[in-house]
Amino acid sequence: MENSKLKVFIPFFNLIWSDDLLTQKEHLIIKDFIQVQNWLTINEKEFLASQIAISNPPSRIVLTTWKSEIDKAIAQNPRVQSIFDIVLELSNNDILIKGLATDFIQLENDLGILGEEVVSNFKKNATTFTSTHHSAPTFEIAKLTQILDGKQSAIIQKVKAIISRPEFAYETSTDTAIYREKVYEWCKILADENLGNMAYPKKYGGGENIADYFAIMETLSYHDLSLVIKFGVQFGLWGMSIHSLGTEKHYQKYLKDIGTLKLPGCFAMSETNHGSNVKGLETTATYNHKDKTFLIHTPHEKAQKEYIGNAAVHGQMATVFAKLIIDEVDYGVNAFVVPLRDENNVILKGITIKDCGLKMGLNGVDNGIIRFDNVIIPKDNMLDRFASINDQGKFESPIPSDNRRFFTMLGTLVGGRIGIPRSALAAAKSGLTIAIKYSDKRKQFGPEGGEEVSILNYRMHQRRLFPLLAKTYAIHFALQYVTTRFIERTELEMPEIEALAAGMKAYATWNTTATLQECREACGGKGYLSENRIGALKNDTEIYTTFEGDNTVLMQLVAKNRLAEFRKTYGKMDAMGIISYVYENTKTVIAEKNPIVTRKTDEAHLLDSAFHLSAFEYREKTILASAAKRLKKLIIGGLEPYDAFNVVQHQMIDVAQAYLDRIVLEQFVKALESFEDPQSKVIVAKLSQLYALSQIEKNKGWYLEDGYLEPVKTKAIRKMVNQLCWELRPEAVSLVNAFAIPDSCLAAPIVM
Template sequence: MENSTLKAFIPLFYLVWSDDLLTEKEFSTLKNFITSQSWLSKKDQELMLSKLDAKNPPSRVVLNSWKAEIEAVLSLNPTVKSTSEIAILLSDNNQAIKNNHIEFLKLENDLGFSGDEIIADFSKESNSFTSNQAASSSFEIEKLTEILDGEQAPIIKKVKSIISQPVFAYETSTDTAVYREKVFEWCKILAKENLGNMAYPTEYGGGDNIADYFAIMETLSYHDLSLVIKFGVQFGLWGMSVHSLGTEKHYAKYLRDIGSLKLPGCFAMTETNHGSNVKGMETTATYNHETKTFTIHTPHPKAQKEYIGNAAVHGQMATVFAKLIIGETDYGVNAFIVPIRDSNSIVLKGVTINDCGLKMGLNGVDNGTISFNQVVIPKENMLDRFASVNENGEFESPIPSDNRRFFTMLGTLVGGRIGIPRSALAAAKSGLAIAIRYSDKRRQFGPEGGSEVPILNYRIHQRRLLPLLAKTYATHFALKYVTKRFMVRTEIEMPEIEALAAGMKAYSTWSTTAILQECREACGGKAYLSENRIDALKNDTEVYTTFEGDNTVLMQLVAKNRLSEFRKSFGKMDTMGIIQYVYGNAKTAISEKNPIATRKTDAEHLMDEKFHLSAFQYREKTTLASAAKRLKKLIDGGLEPYDAFNVVQHQMIDVAQAYLERIVLEQFQLAIKTIADKEVKAILVKVYQLYALSQIEKNKGWYLEDGYMEAVKTKAIRKMVNQLCWDIRPEAVALVKAFDIPDSCLAAPIAF
């Protein structure tokens, strides 16, 4: 094509033949354009149309020569902004082309081209700022680790050094029997190191240190989670049930052997037909006064104990929960120590144990079912801290109500609802460490003329992982708080602490499930390979949302606790009372819901922790007051309370969620205030802000519906979340390194 007019068409010809999205339709558009340009001679038009013949495409050589011509023009004229400018330059500033500049621009639009994008496609060198983001750290990682570990640093260090030993190399056999034995051996090593009995009284060989026990559970969770659960079943559920529900005689007889793992045991509460509604269990313990014994019995197959850890292979005894029957009277659920195997692991007479078989995860734990056929145990095997049978064969208890006694017993076991969310937290940290470290190195796509870019530089990838990293930090501090509340608990605080622990169990385990799902997807096919450990982390923690209380059921409990607190304060629930409750006092009400506040979008305000706390508290109080009002209305309207609670179940979840989110936010704020190191504080403030704003963003539908925020504000928050992700991205690797997970535990090849 020598004709300078024709040369102007080179960019268009090149683009229609090379673009992978263009179709016949665009060819027609271009053809019509050519034939409609009266300033082009018929001959020129025909020549040009011949270049657009689908049956006779230009050769690859011709296509490349067009490309070379365009590139030559661009390298001489770096400020060019559109294909029509290229056209003019290629045509040696032909006046006809110049005159038809607008026509060319319109054509570009009709073809769906964007000038800048096309020019970028030709550029030899990229100036993209997306490409330039890279990992760096503004703070000393060790200092952050110190803050995270806190007072438990020595025991955490000890546990890490143990699980980093070669004997703790992950088991890779798919043979369940092999895996279970390996986990059992690991438990023995931990017992030998006096980790299992850490929470037991010193007089029985224990460490009398429940805080360290929780830290052990959490730190072990960087390693195999079957190990954690097996450990928890033996030393937590089995041992602590003896310790919490039994008395001196039981401690003396059993605690040392439980702590040393000489006496492996089970915690047999759940039955097939009664999981969440455990109060309805049907196993019986019938007292026989002549022989001073109890007969433990499973009345029908679906009353068997199910999912019992340590049952299928190793357990020799079990704490069995059963309804105590004396004469004709049912005294409600009590706990009994029942031998199930002899020391040679032979299942005892009257006991039937079945293996639960393959599970989604935790296959290193030997879960089984247990049924009892008139199994007789001596009277002293009743765990008698809260109830007993006296010398006359009469029932005795300091707690007269069977219901209340059962929940008091459960209350002593609330520690499990702290151990599990902390284990879940550690699993989330492992997942994020693997995903973020990989995303920082894995490169895919990039600007034309530039090299491929780490996938963590992509905004959507940041959006997927970094708010979850922030949430993990937030949850860390909240779980520290729950642990502390549990340790210094008084009886009067118990209902609140039980609700808090139940709620944080749900919060943390749901969070972990969501985080590991995102980590799996964010790492693509690599995360599907078991060697990269997202598999195990995900499948092992999958049941965390179910055991120690189904999350949805727990959230209802949390909400009921909140409601009962609320009723105490606002029994009458008149409108003014509720308004005062929600806003703290009338003055704040006016200042918070006025048009200026609902629309305030300056960065200082959006980043202000007071704004966050107000917003979280407002949501907490409003959802609570609204659920309470609704319930009252339904019941006043004649609904049975059971039906009324069912109608508002969805709102109850909101009540619990809002309460937990406020707790988590508040504890993150308080934790940051105690940090002295300036750099660590600065990065944690950013992480905190990302948590706060991404939670508000998640709940924006609620805030908009309520009128607490207007659209202009929720939009500004979304933008700020994006910005915070971008700002935190360079520090993300340092932030996961601060978890200080041993390399041998992290193990995933993609993390290194």
């Protein structure tokens, strides 16, 4: 194509043969265009048409020549803005072609080519700002680690040192028997290191340090999660049930041996037919005053104790929850110590134990099904802190209501609902560390002609991982708070703390499930290989949303507690009461709910924690008041309360969710205030902003429905979430490194 006038068609020919987005239709458009150009001779037209005939593709060499002509044109005038600019260059600024500007631009439009993009692609600029973003932290990792570990730093260091020893190398056998024994051996090492009995009184060999106990649970969770659960069953559930429900005589008899793992035991509450509704347990403990014994019995198959950890292989005793029967009167569910195996691990008479078999995860824990066939235990085996039988064989209890007594007993066991979310938190941290470090290293795609780009530079990838990183940081501080509240609890605060722990258990474990899901997908095929550990983390924590209380059931408990609190404060429930409730303590709300504020979108405002807290509080209070109002209306309207609660069940979950969101943000903001390292404070503050704004974004439907936010503001929030993600990109690897998870625990080859 020596004729420079014909050359002007090169960009179009190139597009036709290279761009797979152009179809027959566009083909025809160019053909028609050529036909109507009066300045072309018939021969020229024929020649041009032949260049785009489907039956006659250009050779690879011709294509390369065209491309180099275009490149030359762009080199001559790097400021070309449209295809027509290139056309002009190719024609050497031919005056005739210049006069065809309108026609050519029309052609570009007809082809639907976004001119600037096509031209930019021709330019092949390999150094885009997306390509050049990279890790460049602005804070000292060790300082942030110190802040996260806080007062538990020493015990955390100790645990990390232990689980990094060679004997803690992961078990890779798929043989469950081998895996279970390995986990048991690990537990023994931990017991020998005095970690198991950390929460028990010093009198019984313990460390009397509950805060350290929870830190141990969390830190162990960087390692194998079967180990953590086996550890928790033995020292937490089994040991603490003795400590919380028993009395001195039980402590003396059992606690030391439990703490050293000389006496492996179980916590036998759940039954096949009663997992969540434990009030309905059917196992019986029938008192025989003549012999001063109890007869422990499983009335039918579906009343067997199920999923009991430590039962299938190692447990020698169990705290068994059973209905106490005296003289044919049912005194509700109480707790009893029942031997299962002798010291040689032989199952005792009357006890039948089945293995639960393979599970999705946690296969290092020997869960079993226990059946009792008229097993006789001595009277002293009743854990009698809350109820007992006197010398006359009569029932005695300071809590006359059977229900209330049972729930009081359960309340003393709330520690398990702190250990589990803290373990879940650690698993989320492991997953994020693996996924973020891998995504930083992994490169895929890139600008035309440029190097491939770290996938962590892609906005969508940031969007998938960073809000979860922010939420995980938020939950870290919230669980610190719950732990402190639990340790410093008074009797009066118990209902609140129980609800808080139940709620945070659900909140943290759901976050872990969601986080690990995203981490697996973010690591692609590598995330699917067992060696990279996300699979184990996912499968082991999968049941966290179910055990220690099904999350959905727990959220309803939380909501009922919030409702009860609400009613106590605003008994009258008239319209003004509700309004004043919503606005009380949400001081800025009234001021904010005017068009200037609902539409306020400046950066300082959007990033202001006062705005975030107001928004969270407002949502919490409004949802709670509205659920209360709706319930009242339904019941007054004639519904049974049971039906009414069912009708609003979905709203109840929102009540709990909004309450927990507020607690979590509040504690995050509070924790930040006490940060002494200014560099890490700046970055973690960005995480708190990201947490707050991505939660608001998630709930934008609600905020828009309510009118608290207007569209212009929710859109600005979405952009701000993107911006925060982008700004956090260079810090992300350091933010996960601050979790300081031992390499031997992470173990994933993709991040080594």
